[in-house]
Amino acid sequence: MFGKILYPTDFSEPSQKALDSVRRLFQGCVEEILVLHVFDRRELRNLATVGGIIGKYPIDLDEEFNRLESEHLTKVKKIVDDLKSVGFAATGIVREGIPLREILNVADEEKASVIVLGSHGKSNFEEVILGSVSEGVIKQSQQPVLVIKRDTRRRG
């Protein structure tokens, strides 16, 4: 029996695919699903810098941050509600910070039994590309990590 499983999501398609597998695999086998989104403020700063350099738009960082934060909260809440509607216990967490670090922190704090990650695609060699956050989690987490493939087509 799995205790709490931690499902970090960046709302990307691979993350969504991983969630589909979570719903299928863990039905009846998990106490609670923690849905985590880490909001990386650095991205916002990069955006502001680019905006400043090319002079295309002025950006109010605080306003933009609040807008994005509320957008992320809504998305996490939707995932949590969907999970609850099919019988899971689920809790949403939104954090600001560096995604890799926050995923590891939450996994430790919440004593997650497993971290579930989606893979990002396939390279020219038909191998799965993990993405740097996933690779970091696999290498640095103390918890077991379940890597879920986006593409389940047969190898050539």
Place this chain on the structure above:
Amino acid sequence: MFGKILYPTDFSEPSQKALDSVRRLFQGCVEEILVLHVFDRRELRNLATVGGIIGKYPIDLDEEFNRLESEHLTKVKKIVDDLKSVGFAATGIVREGIPLREILNVADEEKASVIVLGSHGKSNFEEVILGSVSEGVIKQSQQPVLVIKRDTRRRG
């Protein structure tokens, strides 16, 4: 609910640790555990070559192969019996071949829902070293892969 899970083992300590986690996590949540050992005949050849070069011992490859095969069958059977004794359905498989390739083949043939792998240790950077077979399985398998850490001590 997990269907069949594939647990490949090289009988190493990280493999054993992974098995402990399997027993803890999947109790009541899995149809069957497939215990796979792949016997890599190339290792035997290397041994014979080294033996020949340094002239230390003559080696009868066929005899040695039969001896090892029977030893591996015994070890796999012991794991299967242990799993059965705590209530799991379990089946043992011993194959000859290249480990990565055979793990992927068995996962496909048996329609495993998850492949469970142990990690091999930590580098100087306190990161988990996966080992080339594990890395290959993560990158090339179609199935979700559960990576289980050997060392669960707190990061520094």
